[in-house]
């Protein structure tokens with residue numbers, strides 16, 4: 422998953438992009454980059470690590486110009502090395518173009534083969550680089566035609582921000598898998614993955630970019646059009662953005678993330694109540710569903726685990742060794758709250774089962790008498806090919822074990838998940854969501870070759 426931002430017509434374009442990415446850091450902690458245009462040249466700086474590590478005051482000063490785009494990365498395609506960090510740069514005739522991409526393309530193999538046959542030389546192992554090549558290879562003079570020509574070849578999930586000299590371009594795929602919104606501040610427009618980025622930079626939310634929409638922004642003018650056929654396309658917003666990924670202070674897909682999570686918790690309580698002394702969350706991601714769950718049953722809500730805020734998300738480090746370590750260091754239980762208590766623990770999701778198992782173990786060690794685990798989404802049984810890092814069935818615990826088996830593995834007194842119908846009952850326009858990770862129903866054909874390292878193997 423990734424966070425993307427675009428800033429038009431602002432004398433502090435790079436600073437605004439930096440701050441916007443700061444608010445989007447939860448969408449990708451592995452690497453970050455910003456590209457700007459100063460009227461003559463494109464400047465680009467990208468580095469591995471968190472925003473704070475990737476940039477300093479000097480690098481921001483070097484990023485001159487009134488137009489900027491930025492990206493923070495979490496590798497869903499390609500390895501985590503510096504070459505794969507976005508934005509990517511290309512030259513089309515004399516125009517410099519940079520791109521930042523959130524989502525995964527599903528027809529990479531076909532596009533890649535065609536481009537290599539035409540002589541394209543790839544510098545990275547990222548699906549996003551393909552888009553830059555397609556743009557550089559297109560012959561169209563008219564900019565709208567040029568973009569249409571390229572975007573119509575893409576399949577899968579793509580929220581995109583381009584920098585084309587002093588213009589920024591925002592795009593959402595016709596299914597609208599990933600979010601992208603538009604804000605304004607003074608004389609500039611801002612494109613961002615989530616509205617929490619607009620809040621931080623003091624920009625006003627204007628609207629979401631619509632599925633299939635392409636917006637060209639230059640100075641304070643916006644021109645928008647829809648990709649042919651996109652208005653009739655089936656919508657497939659990622660339901661997991663609401664469950665886990667987006668920040669609770671964002672508005673996405675016409676809804677407020679905080680209230681959706683709370684409503685999921687309330688629905689979970691209606692479906693799977695249990696008697697206990699109190700409800701608690703596995704912080705932070707389980708907090709909002711726990712609130713809804715406790716309120717629905719009229720049970721007290723306690724804080725039984727304290728989060729160490731100086732460590733990032735457990736998934737971001739892609740090796741199992743580091744993941745195990747980070748899970749342990751991140752959260753610490755409070756003995757005096759837990760001792761001899763019957764507790765309901767609410768968690769947003771179980772992916773591999775690592776987090777829940779180790780948390781439950783620690784709650785037991787801290788003296789909890791009964792532990793009833795409640796999950797505010799259905800069992801995750803199928804991998805995601807549209808940008809979330811649920812890699813293979815082999816690693817998804819619910820694809821390999823029944824609910825009682827998972828309960829045994831995690832060592833809880835009871836385990837229940839929210840039902841599919843219950844989850845959808847909470848969503849406005851529930852038919853407009855992708856829930857392939859739960860249902861196995863993929864709205865767009867999945868790639869024939871499924872590895873995240875597709876473009877690295879055999880090369």
Ligand code: 5GP
Pocket residue numbers: 665703706707734735736737768769770771772773774775776777809810811
């Ligand atoms: P597990 O240990 O079961 O593999 O992971 C579940 C935990 O990771 C939950 O606490 C959930 O909040 C979080 N989580 C779920 N999906 C993702 C993801 O795609 N990325 C990251 N960073 N965390 C996730």
Ligand code: MG
Pocket residue numbers: 703704705706707769776
């Ligand atoms: Mg969590």
